[in-house]
Amino acid sequence: MRSKLMTLLKIQYMNQSSLNALRYETDRRKRNRTIAVYVSMALVILMMMAYSFLMAYGYGFLGMSNAVPGFALVISSVVTLFFTFIKSNGFLFAFKDYDMLMALPFTTGTVITAKFLYMYINNLLFSLCVMVPMGVGYAMWVHPSAITYVIWLVIAVATPLLPMSVAALAGGLIAAVGSRFRFKVLAQVILSLIGVMAIFGLSFSLNGAGSNGEFFRRIGDIGKVMETQIHRWYPVSIWTDAAVNEKSILALLGFLLVSVGVYGVFVAVTSIKYKTINTALMSHHAASNYKMRKQESHSAIHALVRKEVKRFTSSVPYLMNMGIGAILAVIGSVVCVIIGPEKLLASMEINVIPKQITYIVPFAVGMFLTMTCTTCVSLSLEGKNLWIVKSLPLDTRTIFKSKMIFNMLLVAPAGIISSLCFAFVLKVDVATLLIYILLTLVSVGFSTTFGMWAGIRFAKFDWENEIEVIKQGAASMLGIFVNMILQIILAVAVGALSLICDGRILMVIVVVLLGVVDWLIYGRIMKIQMRDVL
Amino acid sequence: MLEIRDFSKTYSGGKRAAEHITLTIEDGDIYGFIGHNGAGKSTTIRAVVGVLDFTEGDIFIDGHSVKKEPMECKKVTAYIPDNPDLYEHLTGIQYLNFVADIFGISAKEREERIRRYGDMFEITSSLGDLISSYSHGMKQKVTVISALIHEPKLMVMDEPFVGLDPKAALDLKNVMRELCKKGSSIFFSTHVLEVAQKLCNKIAIIKEGKIVTAGRMEDLVQNQSLEDVFMEVVEDAK
Structure with missing residues (x-):
């Protein structure tokens, strides 16, 4: 069992980590791309570690060190929960190499464990990137004994187990329920969205604990309030807090027992129904009752965009990962309208809307919207089908245009809805509303064109599982990361500068500048030929 | 040629x-x-x-x-590769229409050809199903029809x-x-x-x-x- 498990795990890493490409690839361009992926991943990890350290150090500075262990656990767990939940379908269930693996002499438990371990190791890296720097920040204020360091490390190693098991179990249940419907993708997406909303609701409740007015007034009790909230929402944090702050070995054992126990239950339960779930998910409804009817003709670009729509709506991981930004932007803005501006502001203990907020909101919306960047991945998703577009009489520019049009059609309406909602909530005039809409469109234009450029530059066609492109691909990470950073920078710049000059003029300047950048990138893309891609 | x-x-x-x-x-x-x-x-x-x-x-x-x-x-030119890797998320008829659109084939012409070759290769009744549900041979047949659609x-x-x-x-x-x-x-x-x-x-x-x-x-x-x-x-x- 153990050697088979290790073999399977090793093969998964060799197949998915690009390390083999780094070792054996003779094409220098492909090697450089792989190196660029690792460099960008390293940069993101460094930034995350710096952020985690500063956060823990800041809490220590405010005299809230006791809350740091629980807080570190929660951050690590919520993110693990979110990513495992999204990833479980297509990796743990209904994965492409299912037939090949299940036909080999592996037990179902070995296959699940290998898949789960692969996810665990990846999540562990994230957990360590959060827990270790936060531990350092904590230690700089508390100066704990050696045993605390060991306890902290043990907790960091065990942290991903519980949220992963819960998320994978939820993902499995959704997959199982969804597989009973004819429109499996739709059913799974709706159920998954409910799950994601629940996770967001949970993290929002925790944030809420730290942001209301009373909380700030009682600054002396800040750590206590936070600890209580964290303990309420994530009870195992009681044990981790006790283990670190009071060096309680019993509490540590309790945490480990629950984490490992829940994982064991997950593997045992999933093993029983694993084949049934996968068979249902991977079998397809075939009515075989088609009768030839009148056909319609369309333009080539129409056909290509239609193909993109079908691709997007037929894959749960694609839809969930790339569509989530636009969905959240719309849901968030509609919720703001439903709750009403008065209640919303009252909950934040704000009586009068600061003018700066009206200038920052479009960028906050933009941050969510630009998370939906299908152009980062749509070219790579052609994968083994690339021969089709390459052998058809299609201009390279038409192929790229169709992918950009699809992204604009997907995100621009969501942007306009969000702009309208926030214009209503913030009671802005028509001119500001128009600027909101223009700003949204140029932001989406930037994410579309930059995403397309990244998608071409870091195209990867030799994938086995689309997750490799959608979640782990360099283009996907780069596209979303750059868009997010850009929106944050613009929000800070416009927010700060609006203190000394008219914010609306600043927004118009951003519209013009981003519009020019969009056009320049678009022009650059239109010069690329398909032979430059491969 | x-x-x-x-x-x-x-x-x-x-x-x-x-x-x-x-x-x-x-x-x-x-x-x-x-x-x-x-x-x-x-x-x-x-x-x-x-x-x-x-x-x-x-x-x-x-x-x-x-x-x-x-x-x-x-x-x-029409190309039939050694492995029919088609768009699995499309139905057979959607794929054939996609290819016909790219070649600019009129609705009437494509209808005639799809009907003719679909019946010849005995796949017409399955054209409404997703390609992902097709066997290797069925995919090959759709590839052949898509190659013939523009003569x-x-x-x-x-x-x-x-x-x-x-x-x-x-x-x-x-x-x-x-x-x-x-x-x-x-x-x-x-x-x-x-x-x-x-x-x-x-x-x-x-x-x-x-x-x-x-x-x-x-x-x-x-x-x-x-x-x-x-x-x-x-x-x-x-």
Whole structure:
């Protein structure tokens, strides 16, 4: 069992980590791309570690060190929960190499464990990137004994187990329920969205604990309030807090027992129904009752965009990962309208809307919207089908245009809805509303064109599982990361500068500048030929 | 119709897959391309249809250079790859309409052709199902129909009979003959030498990226079987 498990795990890493490409690839361009992926991943990890350290150090500075262990656990767990939940379908269930693996002499438990371990190791890296720097920040204020360091490390190693098991179990249940419907993708997406909303609701409740007015007034009790909230929402944090702050070995054992126990239950339960779930998910409804009817003709670009729509709506991981930004932007803005501006502001203990907020909101919306960047991945998703577009009489520019049009059609309406909602909530005039809409469109234009450029530059066609492109691909990470950073920078710049000059003029300047950048990138893309891609 | 002129291909790793290949396929030819696995058949075919980029030599389709005027070449060419990797999230009819839209085929014409070939290959009733639910053979049939939908002047096929049931294989052979009678040309690779002998009027044998013999079938085979000729030529080329 153990050697088979290790073999399977090793093969998964060799197949998915690009390390083999780094070792054996003779094409220098492909090697450089792989190196660029690792460099960008390293940069993101460094930034995350710096952020985690500063956060823990800041809490220590405010005299809230006791809350740091629980807080570190929660951050690590919520993110693990979110990513495992999204990833479980297509990796743990209904994965492409299912037939090949299940036909080999592996037990179902070995296959699940290998898949789960692969996810665990990846999540562990994230957990360590959060827990270790936060531990350092904590230690700089508390100066704990050696045993605390060991306890902290043990907790960091065990942290991903519980949220992963819960998320994978939820993902499995959704997959199982969804597989009973004819429109499996739709059913799974709706159920998954409910799950994601629940996770967001949970993290929002925790944030809420730290942001209301009373909380700030009682600054002396800040750590206590936070600890209580964290303990309420994530009870195992009681044990981790006790283990670190009071060096309680019993509490540590309790945490480990629950984490490992829940994982064991997950593997045992999933093993029983694993084949049934996968068979249902991977079998397809075939009515075989088609009768030839009148056909319609369309333009080539129409056909290509239609193909993109079908691709997007037929894959749960694609839809969930790339569509989530636009969905959240719309849901968030509609919720703001439903709750009403008065209640919303009252909950934040704000009586009068600061003018700066009206200038920052479009960028906050933009941050969510630009998370939906299908152009980062749509070219790579052609994968083994690339021969089709390459052998058809299609201009390279038409192929790229169709992918950009699809992204604009997907995100621009969501942007306009969000702009309208926030214009209503913030009671802005028509001119500001128009600027909101223009700003949204140029932001989406930037994410579309930059995403397309990244998608071409870091195209990867030799994938086995689309997750490799959608979640782990360099283009996907780069596209979303750059868009997010850009929106944050613009929000800070416009927010700060609006203190000394008219914010609306600043927004118009951003519209013009981003519009020019969009056009320049678009022009650059239109010069690329398909032979430059491969 | 198709002229391959001194075509060579070296992959970025340094592997030389094709060396100085020169072939001419005329209107109405059914040209068989025969060779071992890894001999360079697919590399040549992929270069002809514009899927594979190349720098050495040139390929002309209907007088247009694949390098300089790829669109003109692709408009008159149909390609059937060795593995029918189609868009699995589309239904068969959606895929066929997609290809027809790209070639600008009118609604009436595509309807007629899909009906004709769909019935011939006995797949019409499954055209409303997702391609992901198709067997290998069904996907191959859809690929064949998509290749025929624009009545190509040149049809390039890489192992087209793999995965087809006996009736579909026979139907495809008949379609190939019919197309050639109308003046189109067919260039295809195969391992099945009996099929090549019965179907082709010309063949080329490739070994380690080099053409070892090419010409009219009757001149090359004479009283022997193609299998004997193939083994003889390949042994002599050692």
